[in-house]
Amino acid sequence: MQIILASASPRRQQLLELIDLDFDIMVSEVEEDNAKDVLPEELAMAHAIDKAIDVSKRVSGNAVVIGADTIVVVDGKVFGKPKDYNEAVRMLTVLAGRDHIVISGVAVAKGGEVVSGFSTTTVTFRPLSQIEIERYVATGEPMDKAGAYAIQGRGALLVESITGCYNNVVGLPLVRLSELLRQIGVDLL
Numbered sequence: 004m005q006i007i008l009a010s011a012s013p014r015r016q017q018l019l020e021l022i023d024l025d026f027d028i029m030v031s032e033v034e035e036d037n038a039k040d041v042l043p044e045e046l047a048m049a050h051a052i053d054k055a056i057d058v059s060k061r062v063s064g065n066a067v068v069i070g071a072d073t074i075v076v077v078d079g080k081v082f083g084k085p086k087d088y089n090e091a092v093r094m095l096t097v098l099a100g101r102d103h104i105v106i107s108g109v110a111v112a113k114g115g116e117v118v119s120g121f122s123t124t125t126v127t128f129r130p131l132s133q134i135e136i137e138r139y140v141a142t143g144e145p146m147d148k149a150g151a152y153a154i155q156g157r158g159a160l161l162v163e164s165i166t167g168c169y170n171n172v173v174g175l176p177l178v179r180l181s182e183l184l185r186q187i188g189v190d191l192l
């Protein structure tokens with residue numbers, strides 16, 4: 004059975020390689036709107052569903068398409084990918100010295116059928132000085148990451164602790180994905 008990852012994210016590709024999955028990549032054209040007035044979990048799942056369906060429409064009905072979306076939530080506000088240097092600095096200034104939540108929505112589409120779920124991880128940042136934040140943003144690493152950091156990169160230097168799934172923070176909750184794949188008849192183990 005052909006499995007397609009509907010994502011341009013190299014992190015998601017690496018996570019699927021980690022579990023030895025044989026898959027192709029097709030990038031979805033979906034625009035994300037983080038300003039929608041719905042629960043953050045619903046938002047992440049809706050984006051994941053949109054990405055999976057968008058690609059599913061372009062492939063054979065037998066192909067299994069995986070879509071995902073990762074957001075950071077703090078004080079009820081959703082942080083997606085920062086638009087520029089200043090927004091990245093602003094996001095990290097809010098996240099410094101406290102807890103936030105990372106939610107990844109994940110969806111699996113096959114033919115007309117779609118199943119979806121999400122995973123939630125609490126991440127605690129250590130306190131950060133303004134100069135540390137500015138130096139980190141200047142590395143460029145935050146620019147294509149939700150919440151303006153990468154736990155799998157230099158951003159590891161910001162993270163005091165996490166509660167929940169690590170891979171969820173990197174962009175794809177593998178356990179949740181395996182449950183969804185099982186629902187549509189694909190067993191990873």
Ligand SMILES: Cc1cn([C@H]2C[C@H](O)[C@@H](COP(=O)(O)OP(=O)(O)OP(=O)(O)O)O2)c(=O)[nH]c1=O
Pocket residue numbers: 009010011012013014015030031035054071072073074075084105147148149150152153154155158172173174
């Ligand atoms: C919090 C966090 C996010 N991220 C990344 C995962 C996602 O790639 C990105 C959030 O953006 P997304 O919109 O979820 O994904 P994307 O635009 O990179 O890829 P696509 O829509 O094509 O699937 O943030 C990390 O790599 N590390 C982290 O610690």
